[in-house]
Each structure stands twice: as structure tokens, then as C-alpha cells.
Amino acid sequence: MRFVRYNEDRLGLLTEDGSGVVDLTDRLGIDARDPLREYIRGDYDASEYADADPDHDRADVELGAPVRRPGKVIAAPLNYENHIEEALSDRDITTDEWFTIEDKGYFLKAPSSVVGPDHGVELPFSDRRTDHEIELAFVMGDDVKDVSADEAWDHIFGYTILLDISVRGDQDRSNRKSYDTFTVVGPCVVTPDEVGDPQDLEMELQLNGETRQRENTGDMVYTCADIVQYASIGATVEAGDVITTGTPEGVSALSDGDTIDAEIENVGSMTVDVTERDVRFEDVDVQKGGQE
Template identity: 80%
Template sequence: MRFVRYDDSQLGLLTDDDTGIIDLTDRLGLDSEEPLVEYIEGDYDASEYADTDPDHDVDDVELTSPVSRPGKVIAAPLNYENHIEEAISDRDITTEEWFSIKDKGYFLKAPSSVVGPDNGIELPFVDRRTDHEIELAFVMEDDVKDVSAEEAWDHIFGYTILLDISLRGDQDRSNRKSYDTFTVIGPCVTTADEIDDPQDLQMELQLNGERRQYENTGDMVYTCADIVQYASLGGTLETGDVITTGTPEGVSELADGDTIEAEIEQIGSMTVDVTGRDAHYAEANVQKSGQR
């Protein structure tokens, strides 16, 4: 099943042809701003409605993030060999030498940066480079701590597409990746039982109709399960937390008026519009006041 959140926190199932939505909120009696988390935690079964005629056309609703405010958005840095080489050769991407999740750990993105595909991306500064990064992400099914990689798969509810929008510069990574609209999640969460092998999915990102990123998830340095294992060391992963797994090579700069088309096989595709604010980084710098 493929779950979508739309309009005013409604939960639905996306039809097989991606054109319709079967409403679950009324059928299941859901009453939460986070209906997917309510569904995961509750004693619900949406499978009986999977073949129901759709209640809405996708084009007639606003697709929002499947989880609007996850407790945590956990992200793995530099998790594809070809992107590691790309980052090292482009000092706008990183000023550091190669490092892995086991060297420096994961980083966190602010939950307030999360939006859905129909919300779009807003670039905060006109004079700073901001890049797109397509990633496979997943939603946790329950609370786990100190879980092994072998057992981690059993705690993943489903998989989704995530765009990790990244402002370049020397600031802390979590800072640069946590501006409003910088975490685009959608269009749906596909339950784990529908995915043949999460480490063998082809993903593609096109910018204004031109392919920029094209990679198989089998090329990750650390698998989805490895990341869950590492992230759960000493810290509890909770139901509805979103974990994202890194991007391959091909990142490039975004500009006002751009359109991103992102697709991962067996999950779906989404189209996201980019707009720019009339703001300048130099003008936004905080001036020293001489006071502490």
C-alpha cells in the first residue's frame, strides 16, 4: 500500500496508476494532525479499501508530506562513493576530506523544514548556492534502541522519496539543510512489504527536463539497516521518525523558476517547483553589537 497525506491532514491510499486517492480518514475514523503516525500506532487495517474506487483525483488535492512534523529527521552524509568523489573535488559541496557516518555520525534536519511535493521549495538567498539532492528515505514503524542491522529491517514501516535541499557554505551541516522547505518528502510512503529490495531501487532526478542524478540504491556505502543500527545506538528511534540515506553524484544548483522531477522505482514520482526570495545573504548577516 502507498499512503499519502493531503489537504487538511487527510490520510489516503494512492491508486496503482498514481491518479487517484482513496480516503482513509473517514473510513477508519482517524482524528490526528499526524494521521499516518496514528495509523501506524493504532489497530487499523487499510488493506480492505485498497481496491475501492478513488474519492479524489490527485490533481484536485494538495499532496503534503506523509509525516508533517516527524520527531526527528536523521540523515546520513556522503553515502555514495561517486558523490564522495564529487564532493571532494568541489569545495562548494564540502570543505572537508572524505568521512563516513562512522567517522562523524549522522546529522539532523529540523522538522520545520519538512514539506510535501505540492508545497514547493523556496530558496532563502539569491546570492548563495543551493543544491538539490535526491535520496531514498524511510519512516520508522515503532520505537527502537540499540537494534542490530539484521533486526532493523523489521522496524521500517515504509519507504519514500526525500529531497535534501542544501545551502552550500561553511556553516554547520544541520543549519544549512534546515531552512523552511528544505526537506521535501513524498509523494507517498510505500509499505515495506511492497518493496522487493530497498537496496536495489533505481532513482532519478531531472532538473528542468534534464537528467542530473541517476543511481541505484545498491551503491550505498552503508545500507538502510546500517544507518538504523548506528542511529539507534544510545538514542531511541521513534514511530514516525524519518531517516534518509544520502545522495549520489550529480547535485547541481537550483534557481528561481526551476522544476524538479524526482522518481524512485516501486515508490513513485513527484514534481516540485522552486521559487526564490528577494533576499541577500550579505544583508542577512547579523552585525556584531559588541555585547554578549
């Protein structure tokens, strides 16, 4: 099944060809601002509607991030060998030496940075490089703590595409990757039975029609389950959390007016528009001291 959140707080299933949406909100009696998290945590079963006729054309609805506001967005840095080499040769990407999640751990992205594909990316600066990064991500289906990698697979609810938008610079990763709209998730969350082997999926990102990133998820340094295991050592990984797995080589700068097309085999595809806000720190009226 391919779960979507549409028109703000409606839960639905995307048809196999991506052209229609089957409404689940009324059929299942779900009343929640974050309906997929409610579905995951509740006693619901949408399987009987998997082959239902669509209630809406995809073009007539607005797709939001499948999980509106995850409790955590957990991200693995430098998880493809070719991107490690790319990052070390381009000091705009990282000033660190090579490291793994065992060395420095995962990083967190602000849940408020999460948007759906129809919202688009808003660049906050015109004078700083901001890159695209396509990643396979997944949504947790259970709360887990100190889980083994072998067991972690059983606790993944489904898989999705995530664009990790990244301002380059010396700031902490969680800072420069957490601006509003910098975590684009969608178009749907696909259950494992339809994805097949998540460590053998072709993915591609095109920028304005030109392929920039193309890779197989089998080239990850750490698997999806490895990342769950590592994350659960330090924190309880909760149902509805989004975990993302790193990007391959080919990252490049975004500009106002760009169009991103992202696709992952058996997961889906989405088109995301890029616009610019151009807000500079010196333009912000910073109040020092207490309020008057």
C-alpha cells in the first residue's frame, strides 16, 4: 500500500499508477491532524481498500509530507562511499576528515523542516550555496530501544523519498539542514511488501531535466537496519519517526526557479519546485537584552 497525506489532514492510498487517491479518512474514521501517525499507532487496517476505485485525481489534491510532524528526523551522514570521496574533495561540503556514524553519530533535522512535494523548497539565502541530496528514507512502525539490526527490519512501517536540502558552511549539520522546507518527504510511504529489497533500489535525481545523482541503495555503508540499531542505542526510536539514510555523489547547488525530479525504484517519484526568499541575518531586527 502507498499511504499519502493530502489536503492538510486527509489520509489516503495512492493508486499503483500514481494517478488517483483513495480516501481512508472517512472509511476508517480517522480524525487527526497527523493521520498517518494516528494510523500507525492505532488499530486500523486499510488493506481492504487497497484496490478501491480512487476518490480523487492526483492532480486535484495537494500532497503533504506523509507524516506531518514526526517526533524525530534521524539522519545518517556520509553513508555512500562515492559521496564520501566527493565530500572530502569539496570543502564546501565538509571540512571534516572521513568519518562514520560510529565516529560522530547520526544528526537530527528539525521536524518543522518537513514539507510535502507540492509545497516545494524555499531557499533562505541568495549568497550561500544550498545543495540537493536525494535519499531513501523510512517511517518507523513501532517504538524500539536497543534493537538489533536483524530485528529492526520488522519495525519499519514503510519507505519514502526524502530530499535533504543543505546549506553549506561551518555550522552544525542540524542547523544548516533544518531551515523550513529543507526536508521534503513524499510522495507516499510504501509498505515493505511492495518495496522488495530496500538495499537494492535504483534512485535518481534530475535538476532541470539533467541527471545529477544516480545510485543503487546497495552501495550504502550502513543499511537501513544498521541505522535503526545505532539510533536506538541512544534514544527510543518511536513509531512515526522518519529515518533517512544518506545521499550518493552528485550533489549540486540549487537556484531560484529550479525544478527537482526525484525517483526511487518501487517507492515513487516526485517533482519539487525551488523558490528563493533571500533573507539575510543583518536584515533581521535582533532585539538584545530583555523586553521593554
